[in-house]
Amino acid sequence: MAEVITISDAQDPRIAAFSAIRERDLVGREGRFIAEGTVVLRMLLAAHHANAGIRAEALLLLENRVAGLAPLLEEWPDDLPVYVASAAVLDAIAGFHLHRGVLALGSRLTAPCASDLIAGLPEKALVLVGCGISNHDNVGSMFRNAAGFSADAVLLDETSCDPLYRKALRVSVGSVLSVPYAREQSGIALLSALDAAGFMVAALTPSGQTEIGAIASGLKDRQRLALVVGTEGEGLPPEVLARFMTVRIAQSSRLDSLNLGTASGIALHCAALALGKLG
Amino acid sequence: MAEVITISDAQDPRIAAFSAIRERDLVGREGRFIAEGTVVLRMLLAAHHANAGIRAEALLLLENRVAGLAPLLEEWPDDLPVYVASAAVLDAIAGFHLHRGVLALGSRLTAPCASDLIAGLPEKALVLVGCGISNHDNVGSMFRNAAGFSADAVLLDETSCDPLYRKALRVSVGSVLSVPYAREQSGIALLSALDAAGFMVAALTPSGQTEIGAIASGLKDRQRLALVVGTEGEGLPPEVLARFMTVRIAQSSRLDSLNLGTASGIALHCAALALGKLG
Numbered sequence: 001m002a003e004v005i006t007i008s009d010a011q012d013p014r015i016a017a018f019s020a021i022r023e024r025d026l027v028g029r030e031g032r033f034i035a036e037g038t039v040v041l042r043m044l045l046a047a048h049h050a051n052a053g054i055r056a057e058a059l060l061l062l063e064n065r066v067a068g069l070a071p072l073l074e075e076w077p078d079d080l081p082v083y084v085a086s087a088a089v090l091d092a093i094a095g096f097h098l099h100r101g102v103l104a105l106g107s108r109l110t111a112p113c114a115s116d117l118i119a120g121l122p123e124k125a126l127v128l129v130g131c132g133i134s135n136h137d138n139v140g141s142m143f144r145n146a147a148g149f150s151a152d153a154v155l156l157d158e159t160s161c162d163p164l165y166r167k168a169l170r171v172s173v174g175s176v177l178s179v180p181y182a183r184e185q186s187g188i189a190l191l192s193a194l195d196a197a198g199f200m201v202a203a204l205t206p207s208g209q210t211e212i213g214a215i216a217s218g219l220k221d222r223q224r225l226a227l228v229v230g231t232e233g234e235g236l237p238p239e240v241l242a243r244f245m246t247v248r249i250a251q252s253s254r255l256d257s258l259n260l261g262t263a264s265g266i267a268l269h270c271a272a273l274a275l276g277k278l279g
Numbered sequence: 280m281a282e283v284i285t286i287s288d289a290q291d292p293r294i295a296a297f298s299a300i301r302e303r304d305l306v307g308r309e310g311r312f313i314a315e316g317t318v319v320l321r322m323l324l325a326a327h328h329a330n331a332g333i334r335a336e337a338l339l340l341l342e343n344r345v346a347g348l349a350p351l352l353e354e355w356p357d358d359l360p361v362y363v364a365s366a367a368v369l370d371a372i373a374g375f376h377l378h379r380g381v382l383a384l385g386s387r388l389t390a391p392c393a394s395d396l397i398a399g400l401p402e403k404a405l406v407l408v409g410c411g412i413s414n415h416d417n418v419g420s421m422f423r424n425a426a427g428f429s430a431d432a433v434l435l436d437e438t439s440c441d442p443l444y445r446k447a448l449r450v451s452v453g454s455v456l457s458v459p460y461a462r463e464q465s466g467i468a469l470l471s472a473l474d475a476a477g478f479m480v481a482a483l484t485p486s487g488q489t490e491i492g493a494i495a496s497g498l499k500d501r502q503r504l505a506l507v508v509g510t511e512g513e514g515l516p517p518e519v520l521a522r523f524m525t526v527r528i529a530q531s532s533r534l535d536s537l538n539l540g541t542a543s544g545i546a547l548h549c550a551a552l553a554l555g556k557l558g
């Protein structure tokens with residue numbers, strides 16, 4: 001087990017990467033990100049040991065969490081630092097009250113490339129695509145649902161937010177570290193690539209032609225399906241809706257639309273059942 | 280249109296009901312609640328004018344929102360006060376920064392009674408039941424989904440939180456004010472009453488016997504369905520699972536469970552389709 005280093009000064013340069021972790025500061029520091037809480041830490045360790053392009057770098061714990069985390073700390077690489085601080089010092093480092101008391105620093109070694117990811121998908125494949133998803137909670141929910149319904153990948157267009165933002169990672173319950181994804185290009189470019197790879201592309205919109213529960217009949221003998229979601233407000237770009245099959249979630253006329261997390265969950269559940277991906 | 284009263288002192292007794300609106304303070308003040316934002320305000324006005332046991336009482340607006348809200352203010356009852364304040368005064372009243380700048384005070388005249396509510400349900404009926412749902416976001420999501428999928432009522436056991444809490448009301452997008460509900464008794468008492476009223480009771484649990492997508496076959500010729508959800512952590516009480524039909528949402532074995540909002544949305548979508556409630 002790694003040696004535990006006590007930090008008594010919030011300005012200590014050894015924990016500078018943990019300082020003032022606000023959403024806007026989290027990504028872009030050379031691919032680094034902050035994992036918060038034990039569940040996300042466990043996912044980070046799994047990704048680290050799987051050599052999946054994600055590395056753990058350092059751990060910062062509230063002093064009274066160390067004993068309870070002993071089993072997890074056994075898995076922490078011996079050569080990586082484990083810092084420990086009192087509640088006062090920890091809150092001063094983070095810049096807000098951290099009631100979970102578990103922060104890990106991780107890094108993504110290479111930005112995944114959409115074309116490589118698509119090329120590596122299995123014959124029977126389910127992909128969730130997001131266009132313009134700037135809300136961190138919504139991106140996190142998409143990943144949680146993608147993991148929950150055995151999606152093979154998430155593709156985000158370049159205007160969507162980075163899923164490694166602390167809040168997106170936390171809402172995903174760490175699924176951002178387990179579900180393969182790429183974030184680049186325009187939505188239409190990503191969908192064209194999926195179309196060329198034999199995917200049925202189904203764009204989710206309140207005015208969609210096919211009810212999502214009937215997606216199985218649309219698939220016919222195809223085994224590859226890409227579900228596309230847009231923002232809660234503006235929805236998907238007109239060029240996406242014009243070019244691809246559209247699907248809707250039947251709902252009451254009383255309400256505008258569902259929350260994006262719920263909508264993506266409903267669509268993935270139907271799609272995963274139709275593809276026979278849930279055992 | 281009601282006269283606009285400018286408030287320049289955060290301690291002004293006329294706006295005392297809006298002061299320090301923290302979650303814990305919101306309900307229990309003689310059935311009063313706080314509606315936040317224009318969408319929820321619109322729902323409050325609709326409920327007020329429908330004489331549905333909900334009354335609007337007062338409005339407190341950020342001064343620069345008044346002009347833009349003129350059409351809504353036309354619907355505001357002439358005899359009820361509209362207070363206006365600067366951002367600094369408004370934030371001092373609320374106790375935090377209110378970027379929406381729209382707060383309304385409402386009241387519930389009588390607490391709805393579960394037996395009356397059940398007795399008044401239509402022949403073809405869908406009810407969502409929550410047991411032990413203490414999280415405000417989750418209760419709000421349940422109502423948003425209930426409205427989205429044309430559920431006829433929400434029943435909450437006495438250990439669930441009050442859906443009129445500000446955050447639950449906001450997350451519900453005001454649906455707490457439009458979907459009939461009651462909150463009382465134990466879960467098993469509510470479910471027994473629904474069972475006696477001819478409902479098929481389906482309890483959602485990861486170990487459920489029937490996949491939710493197959494709920495239609497379980498219904499046979501019945502037209503009344505109650506879906507029951509528990510907390511994300513502990514799930515439903517054993518006596519509920521032992522006595523009633525159990526349903527599951529098929530999902531990957533990789534993840535513990537779905538977010539409650541997503542799970543209730545998936546279940547309601549399947550149930551509403553099976554009952555033919557979505558047109």
